[in-house]
Amino acid sequence: METSQGITLAALAIHFLVGLSRAMILFIVCSGLSFVLGVLRVPNVAHGSLYMIGAFSAFSIFTLLGGGAVAFWAALILAPFVVAIVSLIAERSLFKHLYQREHLMLLLFTFALMLILGDLVKIIWGAQYRSIMAPEFLRGSFPLFGASLPRYNVFLLIVGPLVAIGLWLFTNKTKIGKIARAAAVDMEMVGALGINVSWVFAFAFVLGCFLAGMGGALVAPTISITIGMDHDLIIEAFLIVVIGGLGNMWGAMVGSLIFGLTQSFGVLFLPQFAIVFPYTAVVIVLLIRPKGLLKSVW
Amino acid sequence: MLDVETINTYYGLSHILFDVSLKVKSGQVVCLLGRNGAGKTTTLKSILGLTPPKMGRIRFKGEEIAGEQPFRLVRKGIGYVPDDRRIFADLTVGENLEIAAKKAAGREDWDEEKVYKLFPTLKGFASRRGGFLSGGEQKMLAIGRALMGNPEFLLLDEPTEGLAPALVRSLGETITRLKEAGLTVLLAEQNVKFTLKLSDYGYIIDNGRICYQGTVKELMEDDDVRKTCGI
Numbered sequence: 001m002e003t004s005q006g007i008t009l010a011a012l013a014i015h016f017l018v019g020l021s022r023a024m025i026l027f028i029v030c031s032g033l034s035f036v037l038g039v040l041r042v043p044n045v046a047h048g049s050l051y052m053i054g055a056f057s058a059f060s061i062f063t064l065l066g067g068g069a070v071a072f073w074a075a076l077i078l079a080p081f082v083v084a085i086v087s088l089i090a091e092r093s094l095f096k097h098l099y100q101r102e103h104l105m106l107l108l109f110t111f112a113l114m115l116i117l118g119d120l121v122k123i124i125w126g127a128q129y130r131s132i133m134a135p136e137f138l139r140g141s142f143p144l145f146g147a148s149l150p151r152y153n154v155f156l157l158i159v160g161p162l163v164a165i166g167l168w169l170f171t172n173k174t175k176i177g178k179i180a181r182a183a184a185v186d187m188e189m190v191g192a193l194g195i196n197v198s199w200v201f202a203f204a205f206v207l208g209c210f211l212a213g214m215g216g217a218l219v220a221p222t223i224s225i226t227i228g229m230d231h232d233l234i235i236e237a238f239l240i241v242v243i244g245g246l247g248n249m250w251g252a253m254v255g256s257l258i259f260g261l262t263q264s265f266g267v268l269f270l271p272q273f274a275i276v277f278p279y280t281a282v283v284i285v286l287l288i289r290p291k292g293l294l295k296s297v298w
Numbered sequence: 299m300l301d302v303e304t305i306n307t308y309y310g311l312s313h314i315l316f317d318v319s320l321k322v323k324s325g326q327v328v329c330l331l332g333r334n335g336a337g338k339t340t341t342l343k344s345i346l347g348l349t350p351p352k353m354g355r356i357r358f359k360g361e362e363i364a365g366e367q368p369f370r371l372v373r374k375g376i377g378y379v380p381d382d383r384r385i386f387a388d389l390t391v392g393e394n395l396e397i398a399a400k401k402a403a404g405r406e407d408w409d410e411e412k413v414y415k416l417f418p419t420l421k422g423f424a425s426r427r428g429g430f431l432s433g434g435e436q437k438m439l440a441i442g443r444a445l446m447g448n449p450e451f452l453l454l455d456e457p458t459e460g461l462a463p464a465l466v467r468s469l470g471e472t473i474t475r476l477k478e479a480g481l482t483v484l485l486a487e488q489n490v491k492f493t494l495k496l497s498d499y500g501y502i503i504d505n506g507r508i509c510y511q512g513t514v515k516e517l518m519e520d521d522d523v524r525k526t527c528g529i
């Protein structure tokens with residue numbers, strides 16, 4: 001805890017861990033955005049909307065199932081699949097026809113989709129604040145250096161690396177993952193190997209959106225779920241993906257860590273300017289490495 | 299096996315192929331000779347549907363295929379080795395082969411082991427990224443990758459380009475072996491000596507038009523034709 005003398009070591013440690021756990025959610029969402037950017041070359045502005053739909057779906061599932069521990073886990077697991085279905089419909093009906101368009105077109109299109117999805121969310125869930133509650137054993141906090149670390153943040157610190165490992169295994173060890181990597185670079189040649197690239201793209205898109213939904217579901221117990229959370233996220237997410245290196249999963253991780261940690265320490269050192277810190281970090285990174293920290297696939 | 303009938307192909311507004319016709323019979327190696335920019339690559343790409351012809355017909359195993367998507371044609375038994383290789387640089391040699399693997403109904407399958415047996419050089423590089431291979435090694439990999447799809451008919455675009463003479467010779471043996479194993483090949487080349495040794499029948503293309511066709515014997519003997527066609 002903070003003392004009147006200034007910032008204690010404990011507060012530093014707590015802020016570090018909280019920042020780290022927030023970075024895990026950012027990573028999960030951004031790795032999805034980055035994957036879609038890398039494989040499909042689509043800068044999906046509507047990615048934040050899918051994150052929001054993930055959170056609202058988690059709320060609905062949670063409430064529908066009575067709000068207990070089971071309801072929580074069901075919400076966490078099923079909400080990303082709800083988002084996956086929404087994204088599959090969007091992909092097969094809309095995105096599929098647009099991959100060959102220029103980036104500006106895609107930006108405008110996905111921006112429009114963001115507005116449409118935002119309105120849909122408002123129609124379905126209304127403008128109230130919603131919330132869900134983590135089960136008993138994820139509530140409260142662990143004592144740490146005389147301060148306390150929320151248990152849910154510890155949970156996020158476990159889930160984040162698991163998702164990273166899962167994603168790594170997927171892209172490097174499964175055939176479809178390898179095909180997706182190949183298609184990211186030369187989709188025509190992938191087609192010339194007898195592979196239906198259209199479905200590879202659909203799969204990659206849905207996977208990316210699934211991760212957005214997962215981020216939304218994971219963040220749900222820590223925030224007020226409300227319309228507008230898509231806008232807050234998408235800007236951060238794009239910045240993270242850009243500073244990390246477009247299409248690079250580890251870049252999404254590095255970018256998320258920079259963002260999450262600078263934000264968290266900003267709150268600690270200069271709370272009234274906290275919001276400035278991550279953006280300053282972005283500017284610094286881009287001045288030093290305009291193409292992002294890690295290798296970009298673009 | 300393949301019957302191309304008066305196809306015309308464009309890149310945007312520029313007209314590249316003019317009424318190109320050619321036939322490949324099952325079990326043959328047929329070559330398409332022509333100098334740089336003559337239209338060989340465009341012809342192969344037109345057959346595979348990568349640059350679909352605006353006019354004309356293409357039949358493969360009796361079935362009309364013009365306008366079909368490339369991946370469907372590959373599934374029907376066409377293999378493609380592009381002139382610029384197009385190896386997936388970020389994937390390892392093994393992964394390049396693995397993603398191309400496709401079962402063939404009722405025939406003996408190619409697998410990674412068999413490709414490595416055909417190109418022993420590649421074996422040592424199995425876990426190396428494709429981007430780190432030399433041009434010649436990439437050529438072999440491109441051929442191996444196409445074979446992994448178990449094609450009946452192979453479109454082979456300038457396999458000798460940039461290859462050392464020793465490699466060219468062993469490539470010739472490879473193609474002969476593939477032919478003996480029952481593969482039909484359409485071979486686009488500039489290297490006349492190499493190509494005619496392997497081929498059963500040949501076409502010469504220049505400025506997007508087939509300007510000569512004949513048996514290998516006719517092609518070898520007719521120096522004038524080869525000169526006027528620029529090879």
Ligand SMILES: Nc1ncnc2c1ncn2[C@@H]1O[C@H](COP(=O)(O)OP(=O)(O)O)[C@@H](O)[C@H]1O
Nearest residue numbers: 309312314332333334335336337338339340341
């Ligand atoms: N992508 C392209 N866009 C426009 N013109 C092209 C393209 N590719 C090839 N061409 C032109 O088409 C003609 C035939 O090229 P190509 O089929 O590659 O010849 P070859 O394979 O016999 O060397 C050339 O004049 C070349 O400049």
Ligand SMILES: [Mg+2]
Nearest residue numbers: 338339381456
């Ligand atoms: Mg060529």
